[in-house]
Amino acid sequence: MEILFFVGLMIGGGFIGGKISNYLKFPSVVGYLIAGLFMGPSFLNIFNAELLGNMDTFNDLAMSIVAFIIGSEMRLGALRKMGKSIVIIIFSESFGAFIMVFCGVYLLTRKLYLALIFGAMAPASAPAGTAIVLQEYKAKGPLTNALYAVVGLDDGLAIMIYAFAAALAKISITGSSESFLHIIKGPVIEIMGAIILGGLFGLILGYVTKKIHNKKEILAISLSAVMICSGLSNHFHFSLILANLSLGIVFANLYLYANRRSMEAVNFITLPIYTIFFVIAGAHLRISLLPAMGLLGIIYIICRSVGLIGGSFFGAVVSKSNPVLRKYLGLGILSQAGVAVGLAIMATRDFSMLGQVGRDLSVLVINTIAATTIVFEIIGPLATKFAINKAGEIGKAK
DSSP states (O other): OOHHHHHHHHHHHHHHHHHHHHHTTOOHHHHHHHHHHHHSTTTTOSSOHHHHHTTHHHHHHHHHHHHHHHHHHOOHHHHHHHTHHHHHHHHHHHHHHHHHHHHHHHHHHOOHHHHHHHHHHTTOOOHHHHHHHHHHTTOOSHHHHHHHHHHHHHHHHHHHHHHHHHHHHHHHHHSOOTTHHHHHHHHHHHHHHHHHHHHHHHHHHHHHHTTOOOHHHHHHHHHHHHHHHHHHHHHTTOOHHHHHHHHHHHHHHHSHHHHHHHHHHHTTTHHHHHHHHHHHHHHHOOTTHHHHHHHHHHHHHHHHHHHHHHHHHHHHHHTTOOHHHHHHGGGGGOOOOHHHHHHHHHHHHHHTTSHHHHHHHHHHHHHHHHHHHHHHHHHHHHHHHHHHHHTTOTTOOO
């Protein structure tokens, strides 16, 4: 059937799911995900695997806009107030998750390469899951600022952690260190290329937008910049999230007034795009994978959660941050989806050629991460709402 029919069904079904979720005092994103889950292959199979494979463009568009909006919220003034504390927290929560999962998986399996790869999956967050909750509840305050910064920047660190972990895991499997520099070169280029590309488009968008005053024209040129930046990122295999994050940061900090007008325009169209994105994400979740997750998946979920929450607390204490960050920041960053699944797919590609051990690792990683994503995609937004509610930041944004 015509794909527009299914897009309309996603928006309508997601809207109903979001309203039911709101009625139950849950974030709308939980309703979107559950609507997608029920309409996907796990239940009604209205959205089958072939259809979902044709919807990748919507995923890229939604993630691009989310990253752009997060970048636009990261004002240097607010970051300066947090100072070095935000850097310490990002490193602390990322390495906290890596170390906890590494130790848990190693104690369970006694296999160094498995512990390294699963540990490398843990720091990656899901910016969209956190950002949409912050926007829905009009959150504002030190915790909200910190959450935008952490979920925006820790994916770049997660990619670097994976690069080093994958190199060490290959050495563990093959006994050779020849490919170490080769492995880390790719992620370094991916990150630096994304930052430069996004920064360039941020400058261009700012220059053009400050000469335009019509809100519809501002919307058009903003979407044009985001889409072209995203297309080039995919073409050159740069990080789409980091490129648009960089675009938003440069645009917001060098062209403050123009950025405000752009955000006002973009926010008018985000609801249907977000709805489609999360319905698709929900449809990709496979309930049948949960029993296959086993003890390894349970260890991963527990250790990642403890690592993120404990690492955030430790970083906030060491950096003498606001007590609100010590108590609640870790709860706001539990969501995990796109980047982690992307790293799992990358691991499948990197290790499937390394004999039977590599193939076994590939299958285990992709299935476990896919299964645990179901858990984190549901509990993540709920935990974020709980955190900003306890911090007293709901409804503070105008």
